[in-house]
Amino acid sequence: MAPQSIAVVGLGGIGGVAAAALHLAGRHDVLACVRRPPGPLAFRHPDGVTPVALRCLADPAEAGPVDWILLCTKAQDTAAAGAWLRRLTGPATRVAVLQNGLGHAERVRPFSGEAPVVPVVVYFNGERSGAGEVQLRRVAGHDMAVPDDAHGRAFAELLRGSLLGAHPAPDFPTLAWRKLLINIVANPLTALTRQRQRVLRRPDIHALGLALLEEAMAVGRAAGAALAPDEADRVWATLMTFPEDAGTSMYHDIMAGRSLEVEALTGHVVALGERYGIPTPLNRAMLVLLRATADGIAEASTAR
Numbered sequence: 602m603a604p605q606s607i608a609v610v611g612l613g614g615i616g617g618v619a620a621a622a623l624h625l626a627g628r629h630d631v632l633a634c635v636r637r638p639p640g641p642l643a644f645r646h647p648d649g650v651t652p653v654a655l656r657c658l659a660d661p662a663e664a665g666p667v668d669w670i671l672l673c674t675k676a677q678d679t680a681a682a683g684a685w686l687r688r689l690t691g692p693a694t695r696v697a698v699l700q701n702g703l704g705h706a707e708r709v710r711p712f713s714g715e716a717p718v719v720p721v722v723v724y725f726n727g728e729r730s731g732a733g734e735v736q737l738r739r740v741a742g743h744d745m746a747v748p749d750d751a752h753g754r755a756f757a758e759l760l761r762g763s764l765l766g767a768h769p770a771p772d773f774p775t776l777a778w779r780k781l782l783i784n785i786v787a788n789p790l791t792a793l794t795r796q797r798q799r800v801l802r803r804p805d806i807h808a809l810g811l812a813l814l815e816e817a818m819a820v821g822r823a824a825g826a827a828l829a830p831d832e833a834d835r836v837w838a839t840l841m842t843f844p845e846d847a848g849t850s851m852y853h854d855i856m857a858g859r860s861l862e863v864e865a866l867t868g869h870v871v872a873l874g875e876r877y878g879i880p881t882p883l884n885r886a887m888l889v890l891l892r893a894t895a896d897g898i899a900e901a902s903t904a905r
């Protein structure tokens with residue numbers, strides 16, 4: 602693959618790790634599109650800590666079309682990043698969406714038009730600290746999964762030689778559902794308890810998590826995902842392989858008083874449950890708590 606121009610939109614946990622890894626690999630021209638230019642960044646990864654000096658733009662009006670856009674904002678911030686997507690998209694642009702949830706292409710099409718979209722299931726854990734550090738925590742298995750088509754394979758090739766890899770997966774829709782299952786338990790349970798993933802080791806949280814998963818799995822199966830009969834146990838076993846000192850993206854948001862990615866995760870499962878006539882009372886209860894918490898955060902930030 603010839604050197605590509607890559608714009609990473611959103612330099613948080615995931616965007617920070619992706620931009621740093623691609624920049625360090627040195628094969629491509631990486632630009633970070635941010636709201637506020639960050640100071641110097643230190644990239645903490647399994648092999649050590651490396652300083653990275655990323656080229657940054659803070660004004661979409663200064664951006665032009667690139668080969669690849671990596672959209673790394675929260676799902677609810679996609680529209681706010683629309684000005685970046687419009688300016689960065691040209692006839693040869695592909696958009697990789699590194700966001701949790703489903704429906705990646707539908708979220709970005711209003712802003713990137715006909716550009717091919719690569720939905721990316723992200724498995725690695727990324728954390729951006731206020732101290733100018735971005736940290737990659739690896740999990741067992743692949744860092745990311747993409748559809749096994751020409752654009753997905755091109756995304757995997759883009760990352761070749763970097764600290765991150767993407768696996769082109771023929772059963773991508775089921776993998777995306779499996780990831781959503783992880784997110785409808787790990788994210789709300791860490792955020793609402795304000796504890797990192799260690800809290801998932803509690804037997805009472807385990808029991809609640811399995812019950813949330815059983816409801817969501819019924820919805821996933823109705824939506825066509827090929828989930829195993831013992832999928833809930835498998836999801837929990839996967840969660841137990843994650844570092845217990847890792848947070849989740851929603852945990853970091855609640856601790857920092859930022860908006861919460863509620864509707865794309867628990868909200869989506871509850872909405873699909875309604876569509877298919879599948880009851881999801883426990884997820885609905887989580888949704889009420891998450892929405893009330895998110896509203897409280899918004900009110901507190903307006904009052905400041």
Ligand SMILES: NC(=O)C1=CN([C@@H]2O[C@H](COP(=O)(O)OP(=O)(O)OC[C@H]3O[C@@H](n4cnc5c(N)ncnc54)[C@H](OP(=O)(O)O)[C@@H]3O)[C@@H](O)[C@H]2O)C=CC1
Pocket residue numbers: 610611612613614615616634635636637673674675676678681682683685699700701723724725726727728729849850862
């Ligand atoms: N963190 C993780 O370990 C994982 C996260 N994910 C998913 O990846 C996605 C990204 O999550 P994560 O990296 O944790 O989120 P973060 O909140 O850490 O980062 C999101 C970034 O987007 C930026 N942003 C928001 N709006 C705009 C805008 N209009 N223009 C430019 N930048 C903008 C924010 O900027 P600012 O700094 O100014 O607020 C922030 O830096 C989410 O969908 C999440 O669920 C998936 C797997 C793991």
Ligand SMILES: CC(C)(CO)C(=O)C(=O)O
Pocket residue numbers: 701723724725726727783784787788848849850851
């Ligand atoms: C896998 C997990 C729970 C942790 O990285 C995640 O997807 C997130 O934090 O949003």
